[in-house]
Amino acid sequence: MSMPPVIQTEEIATARHPMAEAWEMFRGNHAAMVALVVLTLIMIIAAIGPYVYPTDPFDMVWAPFSPPGVDGFILGTDYLGRDLMAAIIHGARVSIVIGLAAAFMSVFIGVTVGALAGFYRGWVEELLMRVTEFFQVLPTLLFSMVIVALFGASLPMITFAIGIVSWTAVARITRSEFLRIRELEYVTASRASGATNAKLMFQIILPNALPPIIVQAALMVGSAILFEAGLSFLGLTDPNVVSWGQVIGSNRQYILDASYTVTVPGIAIFVTVLAISLVGDGLNDALNPKLRQR
């Protein structure tokens, strides 16, 4: 077999992974980088904070309504004389765990439903999208309240309640990405070279559909934290576990007399959610190949 000589007048690029480029793009986004640092700090606090600051957030350690900075309590005490600093540090764990778990759950359901609908089309799509629409039109807060009220306010049930009402956005995004990508020639090319449906769905289309899903998932963590806060505020929460929303909820009657008891956990939620959405925004830019080419 005679081979043509290798013609090499074009220069050879060096191998670089697309993810490396995305990271470079992300690093150039200052707001997102700051947010990432803040988010990392919050994560560290959630992970090791309780060991460093072991005060039990349910212990009455001092007189009620001691304002921040007074008597050695950095963030003050609440109406029962419990240390707010301890509540913030210990509560971070619950808020973030619920945020992550609920987001994970909704991504899992959403991607599965969206992928099947977008890939198989036809009656599968019709059926799954009708189901999606059903969940979409439910009043979300009310529906999760019903679940928690019926099955009890344990952490797993709260997570489930948040996850089950928030997967529809992921399903829609996944489906529309699948619809777009399945028509691209490289998918047809894989089909023409004998790829199975499972391979097409999960190894070829899904990795290419991930960027917007990742962004949505990041934002979902933020909204799940807010959701948890909302449920806690209404008292639908596990009374034995402290979370930021629960602190707001239990102090809500004193909002005029001791506004800091509500403001402090409010700021914690605000900063965390803002950081998450800024990181999500940065991810969106970094993972968008159209922006990356510039």
Place this chain on the structure above:
Amino acid sequence: MNYNIDNKPLLDVQSLTVRFTVKRGGFFSEAKHLYAVDDISFQIKRGETLAIVGESGSGKTTAALAVAQLVKAYKGRVDLDGTDFLTLKDEALRLARSKMQFIFQDPYSSLNPRVRAEKIVREPLDNLGAVRDEERQAIVDKLFEAVGLHPEQQRLFPHQFSGGQRQRIGIARALATQPDLIICDEPVSALDVAVQAQILNLLRKLQADFGLTFLFISHDLGVVQHMCDSIAVMYMGKIVEYADRLSLFNNPLHPYTKALLSAVPTVDKKRRAETKRILIPGDPPDPLDLPKGCRFANRCPVAQDRCKSEQPILRELKSGHKVACHLVDENEVSPL
């Protein structure tokens, strides 16, 4: 490789029809169908190239996709080396794909952006598992060399290649399973002219070296003239003329073919002096509302009443030249 002694064609396509449902039928309305490919038949001998040419909307790409079962055919037979491709289902079809491979038009969208070049080329081997795992890398090495790429480029991602290099990767992928037939869907139309020549030469060289058979889809008559042994001209889902290379280019019979050829700009002075440009006015008919007669009749400069009422069939003339026009007689003179 088995050789055909009886000169049977490698690919025999009979009455291939593809229809798309534009509007589903209901209680009050009839279903609407678009016949993108309407009852076409053609054959390719082993080692030869058949080109399907036509303008946008002619159905040439749909025909190619239907041959490879990448869109579903409504009816017809696609016989590749004795197997009817259209009757194959699921797993049997998946495995049979090793015999028929595809080269795509757009080198930018036909390669998965998240996969390294070596894995793209190896994918058919991985999918079909015909070769032992250890041997696959050696095959990939050979393929890279055969299409003129550097071994170091195997580790790169698609966006790190130029358009021409990407198309080389696409060609290597198509060769991986040693297919009997390679369908090339406008393989050079997205490339710069100088790069087109590189790819066309490569395809011809590979054809000579490996005895490849090509079904070549193109709108560029210059490229077709250079690449193929015979040509089928499509218009609105039908083959209007089908002949070998020399008869088609030197003696086009169908008025549409004639107009099409005359419209191609060329640097050849002699041809420019000899060929009068035939302008065909107007636009093709609505594919959802096709005329009863010849589909070209509304733009044809020599159309007669019969053309508007009766659809011409593709018939073979004495020389073997096939044409679907009422006005061509046995003397093989174009009416235009």
Place this chain on the structure above:
Amino acid sequence: MIQPLLKVQNLRIELTTRDGIAPVIDDLSFDLGAGESISFVGESGCGKSMTALGIMGLLPEKIGRIASGSINFNGEELTTVSQKRLRAIRGNDISMIFQEPMTSLNPVYTVGEQIAEVLRAHQGLSKAAAWNSAIELLDAVRIPNAKRRVSDYPFQMSGGQRQRVMIAMALACKPKILIADEPTTALDVTVQAQIFDLLNDLKRQTGTAIILITHDMGAVAEMAERMIVMYAGRGAEQGPVDQIIDHPRHPYTKGLISCVPHIVADLTNERNDLTEVAGIVPPLREFGQDRCLFASRCSMVSQQCLDKRPPEMKFEAGQSSACWHAEAV
């Protein structure tokens, strides 16, 4: 000698890129007479479109600028006139049509409204007069049933018809120069033939000079009187079309002509390999270097080509080539 309509001298256009400033047009000179047709040929990334945008004063803002040289239109220096004057020239004297007729028209207005808008803005016609002119223009670009089609929306027209509407808009103010940037690349070949025929007729009737930008040597041969072959921002070869096709004096021109399989009279069974121009156009960061930029793809390359940028060599009938080996080609 009469003053040419457009005289471009030593034009240099710079583009700011990530790797620094690159001269996308590097020392380009050419003349265009009234009613003449000239064609720019080359691969993508050679600066054909950039020349057109430079003349139109439409270089990408903040990124591109005319660094030196002159563009003289009818005695006026376009590189120094005010933005306002440039806008007036752009509508009235020089107009342009683009490759993509699908996206150059606004989908929410009828074609008639869009043509009439041009007329009212640049010629101050009344609403009714502009509408009537729009119908006349559509008729002139051979849209059948112009009176009715004038109130169609762009999506109701085929690609070829949309390109005609673009031409009608470009011709609305009877420009002296029409720049056509790959006007038929997105169209079928039979439609391309109609558009070329139309452009040729309009040129004959109105005396508009045409600058055709294309990559297709065949189109050049049919449409233009003179051509400029562009490579990596520089003029590689210039001269009368027939003469260059018969005897190119630059290896790149030669490559461009012979790398395309053309349809010829009396086809034979003999088929040779196409002439390859190996490699691709160099990246922008190499533009402007003091050497022949084509050298890396050239079969005639010598040391001289790598050391110094080739000067323009003149041949008879205005043919010129920027190649050290022009005599030998």
